[in-house]
Amino acid sequence: MKPFVYNALPARVIFGGTLSQLAQEVKRLGCSKALILTTPQQIKEGEDARAHLRELAVGVCNDATMHTPTHVTNSAVELANKLACDCLVAIGGGSTTGLAKAIALRTDLPQIVVPTTYAGSEATPIIGQTENGQKTTQKTLKVLPEVILYDVSLTLTLPPQMTITSGFNAIAHAVEALYSPESNPIIDSLAEQGISSIARSLPRIIKSPNDTDARSDALFGAWACGTCLGAVGMALHHKLCHTLGGSFNLPHAETHTIILPHAMAYNAPYAPEAMAKISRALGTETVGKSAAQEIFDLAKLLGAPISLKELGLREEDLDRAADIAAGNPYPNPAALERDKLRKLLGNAWAGNRPE
Known part of the structure; x- marks a missing residue:
């Protein structure tokens, strides 16, 4: 066998989980003020997450956008600072995960990601961002979600x-x-x-x-x-x-x-x-x-x-x-x-x- 180097990624992965576990995962991170992230098309999923988190949720941002444009991220960071949130809960596909990563890159806030598609970006320490018509990527553990929760019921309505x-x-x-x-x-x-x-x-x-x-x-x-x-x-x-x-x-x-x-x-x-x-x-x-x-x-x-x-x-x-x-x-x-x-x-x- 040829020599190789393997670096395991430090993330907690929960298969077969449900949104009802969100509260305990927020607490497990030592957090109590979660900002929920979704796209405009997934407002219901965001509100469902808020209902499960109850007093642990301080707000919802429904502005996640494809290709993670920096102006959307800047607005979301302003909201996160205004609400004094201490963690992020992303419900959605690659766009929502991308926004969570972009906020984490700027703030070091921990992330809990609940994927609703099969993109897989939640498992990577890679972020792509778009500014002035150019998309750039970088790789850093700062954007790797701390927790991934896979709830199969959230994928049943995926077109x-x-x-x-x-x-x-x-x-x-x-x-x-x-x-x-x-x-x-x-x-x-x-x-x-x-x-x-x-x-x-x-x-x-x-x-x-x-x-x-x-x-x-x-x-x-x-x-x-x-x-x-x-x-x-x-x-x-x-x-x-x-x-x-x-x-x-x-x-x-x-x-x-x-x-x-x-x-x-x-x-x-x-x-x-x-x-x-x-x-x-x-x-x-x-x-x-x-x-x-x-x-x-x-x-x-x-x-x-x-x-x-x-x-x-x-x-x-x-x-x-x-x-x-x-x-x-x-x-x-x-x-x-x-x-x-x-x-x-x-x-x-x-x-x-x-x-």
């Missing part, structure tokens, strides 16, 4: 398309972990488990949205995939998605779903072992498709968007996107060449199946 795209978003975390320079046997094993859990649960959820066993599998997969990304580094896939999200305001999970098979195909010749593990996790080792093609076909079969054109990106924006992506060097199995990146983006824009 089918959001279920699918947030699941593929999570799979992308594990895929990139498998070919990261920091990969190791522990994370590789967890990545395969995460990919397998989500890939087998998504068709079941679409067929039967109230299948709690399938929803539980997806939540475990989301945590596993997020933990993988949190332990190692990001590569081409995530950088392209951050470019498209931050600079062109494309929806986060849908963009991840579309870009993933194309980024995999770009890297496949330089990461054959990783691709073999992905195929094994998908159960497609003998099907005769590449791992990238299998991911593309699964997304298409489930009815996910498969082209950037569907998301409203203009073809004339592809050159600028390629320039931005190529202008920021980062570790990746394949060399980052501007013309090849432009071709990748062109295929993703048109929805072409990877070769």
Whole structure:
């Protein structure tokens, strides 16, 4: 076995929990003044959390926004200071988790995150923020939530398309972990488990949205995939998605779903072992498709968007996107060449199946 280094992340994870446990988790942190965070679409979930917390809740902020714009964070920090809160309770998906992380980055407030999607960002010490049309990321334990509480009942009303795209978003975390320079046997094993859990649960959820066993599998997969990304580094896939999200305001999970098979195909010749593990996790080792093609076909079969054109990106924006992506060097199995990146983006824009 090759030498490796593995740093475990210091977080408390509760599977099969319920909102009724929020109060004891706030107290366990030594806190008594929680600020609840949600999106405008999840006001009810925020009020439900407030009802469970009772006197432990000092306010609710419903302003969480995709791609974590800094002006939203600045307003939320002002509210947190005004209310003198001593912890954050985030109920929602990646947007809400992102706002909690951004506040924690500025204030060091502890976080309790209750995910309602399968994005997996709650398990990472990574934050992406958008300012002046540019999305940047950083990795710091200051933004790693102290507690993650997985309540499967909160995912039962997640719309089918959001279920699918947030699941593929999570799979992308594990895929990139498998070919990261920091990969190791522990994370590789967890990545395969995460990919397998989500890939087998998504068709079941679409067929039967109230299948709690399938929803539980997806939540475990989301945590596993997020933990993988949190332990190692990001590569081409995530950088392209951050470019498209931050600079062109494309929806986060849908963009991840579309870009993933194309980024995999770009890297496949330089990461054959990783691709073999992905195929094994998908159960497609003998099907005769590449791992990238299998991911593309699964997304298409489930009815996910498969082209950037569907998301409203203009073809004339592809050159600028390629320039931005190529202008920021980062570790990746394949060399980052501007013309090849432009071709990748062109295929993703048109929805072409990877070769």
